[in-house]
Amino acid sequence: MECAVYDTYVTKKDGKIMHFDVVVQDGTPHEKAIEYGKKYLESVGQGGQKITQEECQFCHIQEAPPFVEKAIRQNGYWIQKMEGCPN
Template identity: 60%
Template sequence: MKVAVWDTYVTRKDGKIMHFDILVDENTVDTEKIFEYGKTYLKSVAQEGQPLTSEECRFCHIDKAPDDVENQILKNGFSIIEMEGCY
C-alpha cells in the first residue's frame, strides 16, 4: 500500500512542539478527515483541544507503507509516526 504522509507540528498544552506524521491511504484527499485523524491522536495523548489545521498539518510525500502501518490504516483509517516531543 502506498500512503500519503502528512507532516504535522502541534503546540502542546505545555507550550512545547509535537512533531508527528499522519499516514493515510494515498487516495485519501479529504483534509478535514485527515485533521480529524490527527485530533483523534491528540486526544489519545491528552492533548485534545489543540489546534490542528492546514497551518499545523501539510502533505509531505507518498511512500510505501510497511505491513504494520498498512494494517493500522486498514483497521483505523490512519497511522501515526511520532517524531519529536510527543511524550
Template identity: 50%
Template sequence: MEIHVYDTYVKAGDGHIMHFDVFTAEKDDQKAILHAKKWLASIGEAKAEVSSKECQFCHSQQAPDDVLDSIKQQGYFIYQLEGCPGHTRAR
C-alpha cells in the same frame, strides 16, 4: 500499497511542540486533520490546535505491513517524532 504522509506540528498544552506524521490511505487533507485531532485527544491533548496550517501534505510512499494494518483498522497511523510521548531519541 501507497500511503500519504501529512507532516504535522502542534503546540501541546504545556507549550512544547509535538512533531508527528499522519499516514493515511487517502490523500484527503481534512481527514488527515481529523485523524490528527483524534490521536491528540487519545493522548490528552484534545485542545491542541490542528488545521491545514499545522497538518500539511508532504509526500506519498510505500508502507510496511504494520503501518498498513493500523490504517486498515483505524484509518490512519501516527508516526511520532520530536516532542511526542512515544518518541525516543536515537543514540
C-alpha cells in the same frame, strides 16, 4: 499500499512542540487526516490544541510498510511519532 504522509507540528498545552506524521491511504481527503490528528491528540491528553492545514501539511506519498498498512486498514490511519510525543 500507497500512503500519504502529513507532516504535523502542534503546540502542546505546555507550550512545547509535538511533531508527528499522520499517515493515511493515498486518496484520503486532507480534512480526514486532520480529523485523525485530532483523534490522536485527544488520546494523548492534548485534545483541543490547534490542528489545521497549517499544522498538518501534506509531505509526500510512499509505500506503506506492512505494519502501517495493517493499522490503516484497521483504524484508517497511522501516527508516526517524532519529537515531543508521549510514549
